[in-house]
Amino acid sequence: MTPAIAARDLTVTFHAGRHVVQAVKGISFEVAEGEVFGLVGESGSGKSTVLRALSGLHAHWTGRMEISGQPQRPRRSKAFHKQLQMVFQDPFSSLHPLHTVDRALSLPLSIHGFADAGARVERALRDVGLDRSFRFRYPHQLSGGQRQRVAIARAIILEPKILLLDEPTSALDVSVQAEILNLLRRLKDELGLTMMLVSHNLAVVAHMCDRLAVMRHGEIVERLKVESLHRGEAEQAYTRQLLTAAKGYNRELANQLLD
Amino acid sequence: MTTSSPTLRAWLLDDAPASPRQAWCGRMFRGWLQFRRNPLAMTGLCVVVGLLIVAAIGPWLAPQHPFAQNLDHRLLAPGTQGYWLGTDELGRDILSRILYGSRITLTIVALVAIIVAPLGLLVGTVAGYFGGLVDTVLMRITDIFLAFPRLILALALVSALGPGIENAVIAIAVTTWPPYARIARAETLTIRRSDFIAAARLQGASSPRIVMGQIVPLCTSSVIVRVTLDMAGIILVAAGLGFLGLGAQPPSPEWGAMVSSGRKFLLDQWWVATMPGIAIFVVSLGFNLLGDGLRDVLDPKDAG
Amino acid sequence: MGEALLSIRDLRVDFPTETGVVRAVRGVSLDIARGERVGIVGESGSGKTLTGRSVLRLIRPPAQVRAQRLSFAGLDLLSLSEREMRRVRGRRISMVLQDPMYSLNPVMSIGRQLVEAFRTADPSLGRAAARAKAFSALESVRINDPARVLDAYPGELSGGMGQRVMIAMMVALGPDLLIADEPTSALDVTVQMQVLAILDDLVRASGMGLMFISHDLDMVASFCDRICVMYAGRVVEECVAGTLHDARHPYTRGLLAALPKIEGGARGDLPVLARDPTWAEDAL
Numbered sequence: 001m002t003p004a005i006a007a008r009d010l011t012v013t014f015h016a017g018r019h020v021v022q023a024v025k026g027i028s029f030e031v032a033e034g035e036v037f038g039l040v041g042e043s044g045s046g047k048s049t050v051l052r053a054l055s056g057l058h059a060h061w062t063g064r065m066e067i068s069g070q071p072q073r074p075r076r077s078k079a080f081h082k083q084l085q086m087v088f089q090d091p092f093s094s095l096h097p098l099h100t101v102d103r104a105l106s107l108p109l110s111i112h113g114f115a116d117a118g119a120r121v122e123r124a125l126r127d128v129g130l131d132r133s134f135r136f137r138y139p140h141q142l143s144g145g146q147r148q149r150v151a152i153a154r155a156i157i158l159e160p161k162i163l164l165l166d167e168p169t170s171a172l173d174v175s176v177q178a179e180i181l182n183l184l185r186r187l188k189d190e191l192g193l194t195m196m197l198v199s200h201n202l203a204v205v206a207h208m209c210d211r212l213a214v215m216r217h218g219e220i221v222e223r224l225k226v227e228s229l230h231r232g233e234a235e236q237a238y239t240r241q242l243l244t245a246a247k248g249y250n251r252e253l254a255n256q257l258l259d
Numbered sequence: 260m261t262t263s264s265p266t267l268r269a270w271l272l273d274d275a276p277a278s279p280r281q282a283w284c285g286r287m288f289r290g291w292l293q294f295r296r297n298p299l300a301m302t303g304l305c306v307v308v309g310l311l312i313v314a315a316i317g318p319w320l321a322p323q324h325p326f327a328q329n330l331d332h333r334l335l336a337p338g339t340q341g342y343w344l345g346t347d348e349l350g351r352d353i354l355s356r357i358l359y360g361s362r363i364t365l366t367i368v369a370l371v372a373i374i375v376a377p378l379g380l381l382v383g384t385v386a387g388y389f390g391g392l393v394d395t396v397l398m399r400i401t402d403i404f405l406a407f408p409r410l411i412l413a414l415a416l417v418s419a420l421g422p423g424i425e426n427a428v429i430a431i432a433v434t435t436w437p438p439y440a441r442i443a444r445a446e447t448l449t450i451r452r453s454d455f456i457a458a459a460r461l462q463g464a465s466s467p468r469i470v471m472g473q474i475v476p477l478c479t480s481s482v483i484v485r486v487t488l489d490m491a492g493i494i495l496v497a498a499g500l501g502f503l504g505l506g507a508q509p510p511s512p513e514w515g516a517m518v519s520s521g522r523k524f525l526l527d528q529w530w531v532a533t534m535p536g537i538a539i540f541v542v543s544l545g546f547n548l549l550g551d552g553l554r555d556v557l558d559p560k561d562a563g
Numbered sequence: 564m565g566e567a568l569l570s571i572r573d574l575r576v577d578f579p580t581e582t583g584v585v586r587a588v589r590g591v592s593l594d595i596a597r598g599e600r601v602g603i604v605g606e607s608g609s610g611k612t613l614t615g616r617s618v619l620r621l622i623r624p625p626a627q628v629r630a631q632r633l634s635f636a637g638l639d640l641l642s643l644s645e646r647e648m649r650r651v652r653g654r655r656i657s658m659v660l661q662d663p664m665y666s667l668n669p670v671m672s673i674g675r676q677l678v679e680a681f682r683t684a685d686p687s688l689g690r691a692a693a694r695a696k697a698f699s700a701l702e703s704v705r706i707n708d709p710a711r712v713l714d715a716y717p718g719e720l721s722g723g724m725g726q727r728v729m730i731a732m733m734v735a736l737g738p739d740l741l742i743a744d745e746p747t748s749a750l751d752v753t754v755q756m757q758v759l760a761i762l763d764d765l766v767r768a769s770g771m772g773l774m775f776i777s778h779d780l781d782m783v784a785s786f787c788d789r790i791c792v793m794y795a796g797r798v799v800e801e802c803v804a805g806t807l808h809d810a811r812h813p814y815t816r817g818l819l820a821a822l823p824k825i826e827g828g829a830r831g832d833l834p835v836l837a838r839d840p841t842w843a844e845d846a847l
Contacts, residue, residue, distance in 0.1 A: 133275030207823035248785025
């Protein structure tokens with residue numbers, strides 16, 4: 001079976017004036033269809049950059065990239081966007097402040113020429129657990145969790161096969177995080193989605209993912225099955241350090257941290 | 260204006276609007292509620308609305324025809340013989356001329372706004388969104404226009420095109436748009452990297468669609484505020500051109516031209532120049548107050 | 564436990580709005596002793612930040628702050644004049660915020676800001692002496708090359724480094740109480756750990772009290788001595804940190820259950836917190 005996402009020697013660079021920074025240094029991975037794959041790392045590890053390159057938002061990359069078996073180039077076709085969508089970290093900045101929920105959800109439909117926009121908007125809202133009264137509200141009339149639901153509705157309204165999730169719950173309260181994670185898992189099952197989840201939160205990854213890769217300084221340092229993560233079986237010292245740190249404050253660990 | 264019925268008010272303030280129109284009206288109404296709390300801004304609004312009314316029904320209000328001369332009644336002081344604001348050197352009723360002149364002022368202001376705001380928005384958002392070479396070229400052109408003092412450039416243009424209202428409008432518009440382009444570009448630069456722009460790109464939205472649908476609406480409010488605040492300046496430049504004889508031509512009752520013709524009698528018949536001067540002052544102040552109030556309501560930083 | 568350093572009784576913060584008064588903090592009572600680390604945990608809107616700010620009297624009208632008692636080391640904070648309050652802020656009670664960049668002056672070097680803070684507190688201090696103090700202040704938050712950091716500007720520091728500088732600045736004048744409002748939320752876990760260790764050392768060495776405001780239950784439970792869980796402007800549960808997992812209040816239990824676990828457990832849905840309106844009314 002062709003993997004939903006395949007990347008080989010993916011290298012992503014940023015150009016800032018004369019400086020060229022390699023944010024991702026030749027990583028390779030595959031995500032099978034229907035799988036949830038996690039990328040874990042601290043800030044600057046390049047994990048979000050991988051998502052932005054996959055989605056086509058960042059064009060400066062080299063290597064091979066295949067989405068649903070089709071080789072991709074930095075510029076994407078319009079049809080590509082019906083296959084792959086993304087949910088962003090901050091629901092406060094990912095919705096246009098002057099557009100109602102209805103308008104935000106209608107935009108992708110009008111771009112891709114769907115006729116039954118009204119019905120599809122209502123169905124997408126229902127899918128993410130929002131009733132019809134939300135349809136004509138502005139983002140400032142919604143809570144953080146409701147905004148993130150709208151952002152998810154926007155991502156699934158084109159019926160993509162692949163959903164990229166960039167820290168989808170890190171800006172939310174714990175109780176709201178649980179609701180959003182439950183929603184994402186339900187959507188994955190109902191819509192048969194393949195997901196790639198980027199997070200710094202090991203517990204979220206442990207809950208959501210089947211497999212994961214730990215990134216550091218633009219490289220993958222370890223790949224794990226989620227069962228190994230549950231048992232705390234990590235090979236690399238860096239992964240073990242992340243595991244211990246995630247369990248709360250630990251005076252001994254603080255003294256021997258790797259920088 | 261404040262006696263909206265309770266049902267209408269509830270409809271406007273409904274937290275769960277049932278249509279895009281209701282959502283939009285609700286947003287406007289909330290802005291209005293906030294605007295209403297600012298007495299100075301309300302004063303400005305009254306002045307501007309007053310100007311609109313006067314311009315609309317001025318001919319019916321005016322006691323005389325603005326060109327009607329009566330040399331027996333030259334330079335009468337305000338209040339004498341039914342001339343509330345006095346008469347000028349040709350015996351024309353100053354009140355009537357000011358009332359008719361409001362149409363000219365409003366025409367100039369409206370034409371300039373219609374030309375300048377879209378032009379500045381377009382240049383600024385396109386430069387800011389695309390960046391690179393597009394940005395460099397557009398912004399250098401803007402810089403060239405900004406490098407000239409506004410009145411001097413307007414003077415040069417009018418001298419080249421010939422005096423007259425239309426040419427004055429063109430000259431003012433050409434010298435006014437560059438700051439708008441700068442504002443729109445600065446706003447675009449802060450918006451461009453937002454996640455909602457990234458989301459729109461991910462949905463396959465084309466660049467024109469993103470600029471027009473996502474960026475322009477967010478820049479519009481600051482441009483509207485700036486236009487309103489600039490109105491005073493536009494009126495003054497128009498009056499200045501009229502004063503120098505390069506704007507509206509006699510016998511047109513343009514306020515600047517009226518001040519100009521009255522300056523010869525300023526010491527003995529002060530009202531001839533002062534009355535249109537007061538009109539210019541009041542309207543400029545009104546636009547400024549309105550602009551300040553609008554800024555408080557429209558500034559996206561406070562919108563939450 | 565000795566006499567309380569900070570004692571709050573029935574603190575209330577009200578915000579008048581268009582649609583009526585919003586009662587953001589509704590009767591919070593808590594004590595902090597010297598050398599004690601008290602965690603205040605809650606979700607957004609629970610009033611935890613306002614509680615911290617009330618202590619420094621940083622809440623501006625039209626909001627109203629009332630309390631039966633708001634006393635700090637024998638001082639009645641509510642009755643102090645604004646001038647007397649300024650002598651308390653920074654010297655006796657300090658505050659560390661989530662983003663150090665809001666609190667540091669971006670166009671002044673770190674060294675100059677520290678030197679100025681020392682010399683304002685003690686005008687007789689010479690420039691060189693103040694700089695020496697600034698140097699040791701940075702050393703005390705385990706900055707390896709204080710000389711370089713002293714000459715740096717805030718924009719040149721990483722998040723973790725900026726937060727250390729912030730802490731150095733806030734504890735420079737030896738306050739008796741430090742209010743830390745989400746001081747590590749923007750940092751990576753490992754950096755978070757280092758910053759917590761620094762706070763830990765400072766509390767142990769100086770015996771100051773620490774009010775640690777955070778949304779992160781696990782972190783607070785592992786770091787603090789005592790925890791107050793806030794919900795809808797009230798403290799709904801107060802317990803010794805180690806016993807958080809035996810919490811009784813349904814809100815606390817709901818929050819703990821809603822956290823995903825690294826150990827996995829059931830692969831099903833996470834239990835979602837069902838909010839009970841009576842929680843907002845329950846007295847402790």
